[in-house]
Amino acid sequence: MKKLEEYITSIPDFPEKGIIFRDVTSVLQDADGFRLAVDSYMKMLEGVEFDVVVGIEARGFIFGATLAYLLHKPFIPARKPGKLPRETVSMEYELEYGTDSIELHADAVTPGQRVVLVDDLIATGGTVEAVAKLVERLGGKVVKIVFLMELAGLAGRQRLSGYDIDSAIIYEGK
Ligand code: AMP
DSSP: OHHHHHHOEEETTTSSOEEEEEOHHHHHHHHHHHHHHHHHHHHOOOOOOOOOEEEEETTTHHHHHHHHHHHHEEEEEEOTTTOSSSOOOEEEEEEESEEEEEEEESSSSOTTTTEEEEEEEEEESHHHHHHHHHHHHHHOOEEEEEEEEGGGGHHHHHTTTTOOOEEEESOOOO
């Protein structure tokens, strides 16, 4: 039986020089790999009491929606700007060069709801921090944040020190 790590492909210098891209499509395209990945997330959510799953565009949708289905919870997509058709709330965050923003439907999370955030990977933590702030702006409480992969060298965990974060695989570098 292969380990989850062995299903992940690392592509040097993609999408630009100096970045090692950690590709989950090679996990997804193998039925055993996909199951192993979902099982890893499920393990991280054991004992967590929550009401809603928020998945971050785009790879967070794949795993977030699967987890929401398996645990019979609602699924909320956190989307890039201009994609959600109804009233939204929006948060800008810093990239290495410039800024980006992320949106939720304004009625997606209601006050007091306990929310789990799901993405495939945490690098600097900027994206997930913006989503956490949006959830809080809507009155929700982020009770757990789960990733398949963490790039520890980029210190996302330190940036999100107030949150309960878990990753299935931790890469020491960037
Ligand atoms: P950050 O906001 O810096 O934590 O970046 C996280 C987002 O960028 C996630 O949605 C990741 O899917 C993507 N990402 C950042 N770095 C990488 C990487 N080295 N390989 C794959 N995806 C990455």
